[in-house]
Amino acid sequence: xxxxxxxxxxxxxxxxxxxxxxxxxxxxxxxxxxxxxxxxxxxxxxxxxxxxxxxxxxxxxxxxxxxxxxxxxxxxxxxxxxxxxxxxxxxxxxxxxxxxxxxxxxxxxxx
Amino acid sequence: xxxxxxxxxxxxxxxxxxxxxxxxxxxxxxxxxxxxxxxxxxxxxxxxxxxxxxxxxxxxxxxxxxxxxxxxxxxxxxxxxxxxxxxxxxxxxxxxxxxxxxxxxxxxxxxxxxxxxxx
Numbered sequence: 001x002x003x004x005x006x007x008x009x010x011x012x013x014x015x016x017x018x019x020x021x022x023x024x025x026x027x028x029x030x031x032x033x034x035x036x037x038x039x040x041x042x043x044x045x046x047x048x049x050x051x052x053x054x055x056x057x058x059x060x061x062x063x064x065x066x067x068x069x070x071x072x073x074x075x076x077x078x079x080x081x082x083x084x085x086x087x088x089x090x091x092x093x094x095x096x097x098x099x100x101x102x103x104x105x106x107x108x109x110x111x
Numbered sequence: 112x113x114x115x116x117x118x119x120x121x122x123x124x125x126x127x128x129x130x131x132x133x134x135x136x137x138x139x140x141x142x143x144x145x146x147x148x149x150x151x152x153x154x155x156x157x158x159x160x161x162x163x164x165x166x167x168x169x170x171x172x173x174x175x176x177x178x179x180x181x182x183x184x185x186x187x188x189x190x191x192x193x194x195x196x197x198x199x200x201x202x203x204x205x206x207x208x209x210x211x212x213x214x215x216x217x218x219x220x221x222x223x224x225x226x227x228x229x230x
Binding site for chain 2 (some may be wrong): 018035036040042047048049050053054057059060089091093095099100101102103104105
């Protein structure tokens, strides 16, 4: 399954809202009824951290400024009231089928 | 709390071999529990290399490493291993072990170990 993210880069001003799109080449609905689409955030020099799992569930400790949505083949990560600490690269990843596949990453930069 | 720590990275010549380790704590080596191996080439995105069920009965590999890389485990040492054979320049990357990024169950992602393939 090919995962395509847009945009690949997003310069934003603190306080603004940013939306990242992730599209899959096939439906991500698993036979168990779940849609295993996650969002990860990676700061420079750090391993990724989990933000969103199963399309729209925030992982423990993730601020409610982050939200995920979508269904089937089209998914979105939205970050409201962007903060300087949100910089880094955001990846979508599908875990519905093997091989698990990642989007190219979206680099969030603060203006 | 589940923790993983990778080790064993280094410099290896093209065509050579290297074994990377992942020490796991806080998780029982049982059926239906997987550990994933992932990698990230310098300045590039994330790539799933494969995974191993912790009882060792199932192993899955991405096409680009199948036949060259092998996953194994040592229950007594709470460790998993990634044996890399016939390595190529394109295998140069930070190698991570992780789990739970699909379901959030026992999510963990290690700090990674760097493998450089160069003559």
